[in-house]
Amino acid sequence: MQQHIDGKTLNYLFTMGYRNLKKNIQIINDLNVFPVPDGDTGTNMVHTFGGGLASVKQSNNINEYTESLAQSVLLNARGNSGVIFSQFVNGFARGLKDKTNICFGDLALAFKYAKDDAYNSIMVPTEGTILTIIRESAEFLDKNAEQFSDFKSGFEALLELMKSTLAKTPEMLPVLKEAGVVDSGAAGLVCFFEGIYAYFCGISIDSVETIDLIPTQVSNGTVDFGPDSVMEYGYCTEFILQLMNKKVDIAAFSRDKFLRQLEEMGDSIVCALSGSILKLHIHTFTPEKVLAYARNFGEFINLKIENMSVQHNETQIEAKREKVKYAVIPVVSGDGIIEYFESIGATAVINGGQTNNPSVEDFLNVIKRFDAEHIILLPNNSNIILTANQVAQIYNEVPVHIIPTKTIVEGYSALSMMNLWCEDVETLITEMSSGLDNVVTASVTTATRDAKIGNVEIFKNQYLGIKNKDIILSGENRLKVTRDLINQIMCDEDKSIIIVFYGKNADESEVNALQNYLKNEYPLADIGFIEGKQDIYDYIISLE
């Protein structure tokens, strides 16, 4: 019977929890209130905790271990459930401050703080979610934790409570009941604790290989390099050089002397010499000179030269930070939408969105590239706003402002009103926010299962017409669904601007037909079509 555990054991327990979470990733993703293929709670929780585990500083000391874990989980948080989960871990760590090892009873305080932090991270906490499980667990442990002398019996009771709470979530949250699912974030947390409990039962959960998680990519507004581009930054040149006896007296080789000549060829030089191996990093406009020079002393083991205007990755050792007054950074997905957002003035774009929520760290990586007076984030997804808030709390160098855009369409509305030579940030944000109340997001996608939402009868694989967050119609013909959706909104509300972002799966003739239809039907409206190339939603339509 295990009565005490230390940091190392806790790490093992958490790894088991994580593995079980990962094993069930698809099941959790599918616990989607709407029958649309955009569930990503499982993915977000796995990323959040997995990213944390990957970079935690191991320690036998519970306090040291949990503090480090909390830090790295916070950085990796993504999606609403992920952010709540990260705050759970953060509070958990606070509750175990000064502990070198713990008994089951210590979990009462850990869960109490975990509950506090989780609730504090949400403006308006919703019951029937992961929050409820955390709260009820905390209340249970507060009353009963001391009764359990060992972890196995304690976790057994705790897990039983969690499961019964999970089963009650549809009763607490009508949308869950209507969709016939339990809350996905709550289910994720239960999976996590099931994994932990399995350890005490002697069941092993193997490291599971699941679907590839797409890393969030960063795209920069200035990456294009074409026939007329100006070579602005030079080349990031890195190599490992084997010094050769027949070229140089290796024993007498002086690194400093070697560098003296190089200094005229570039900057950001980092050089390490270990025995007869020399490693060099340099930013230069004339890599050919650097290479020719280096070959006087040896031969290359490997070599990498990248044009820094198109350099995406983190190999730059001292990346120059771009100076801007305002760094306006939207989160977007879809190659076409990314390109479009960059063309209308986004300082940089974080590639992400539904089913691919960026983490706090993804945000920070982009923000850090700019020497800005103000950072303005456009989350463009209700499931990313919380992550953005967390970013604003963590990043202290300059103010981070969030315009809480919930969709790509709202993001467009904000960006299109942006005026970057605005004197003060308040005016800028007011202008950017000015259209948000008036904009309607309409979207068209495919149903993943049969369902009845409100008065709409839905069959699997039908097309769904969605107005803001409500499914308002369904049908077999995508063009008709799209037209009817737009007509219904135009009929209800007085809109004069229609902008259609068409996705990867929308075909050209259909797009043309829609374009002609709208131009005839709404001759006075300002109509725009943009090839968004987005996944999941064949059409995303802005009506303003």
Add this chain to the structure above:
Amino acid sequence: MRDFVIFGDSTCDLSKELREQFGIEYVAMNFTINDVEYPASLDWNSEEAKAHYDIMRAGKRVFTTQVPKNVYYDSFKACIENGKDVLYISCSSALSASVNMAVKVANELKEEYPNAQIRCVDSLISSLGQGYLLIQASKQRSNGLSVNETADYIENIRLKVNQCGTVESMEYLSRAGRVKASKAFFGNLFGVKPIIISDRKGQNYAYKKVKGYPNARVAIAEHLVNAANGVYDTLLISHADCLDDAILLRDEILKRAEFKEVILSYIGPIVGASVGPGTVIGFTFGEEVTIEGNE
């Protein structure tokens, strides 16, 4: 005191009737479509204007050139030989380099005819804003002012002509480099209307954005009525083949202030080439322009 001839140029957008009424001549710039060069006449009817803008709508580019040297030379010289002085009120120097050529020609002619007075005034505006200044010059001439007095008068009041308008697409302005605004402003924005004024340097300046044409109309009307500040004398509206929009703008403005006179006109091919079809611009006279485009 010698009589003088008042010249505008192809960007002043004054119709034949108005030019005849006020005794205003003009020197023509040229434009090129499909490698064929045409003089930019101000005497086009609505069919010709529509045909011209339809060609632009179909994606053909229109290139423009400044007033040729010989046109200035011949036009000015003819006046002088008739015993008249010359007042030329040009398109804003920020939009066309024509006025520089005119000054050069004027200096040459003064050597030939030391007694001749040739004044070239940079209107710091274009279209009917320039047209308005030409009409005011004509009125001062009728009041008996000399060429120099009239030129000075126009130089004093030119910044009191306020321009405010919007374009259907920013594409033309940005392509022609004829607008001051940051790159982000030029993005291919749908549903967003730039509000474009002529600033103190005579450059078109997109100084704010509004959502949708109805809001743009209100913003333009408010700007122009505020700028007129009680002097509800003449309202001028020019348009690039969108009479309906021009009329809606007129009514929006007249709701706010009763102007004694309203002049509506087509935007000619030269200004049209740099603003594009669907452009509506209003002009009123009153407060001095204070905005100066940065960058």
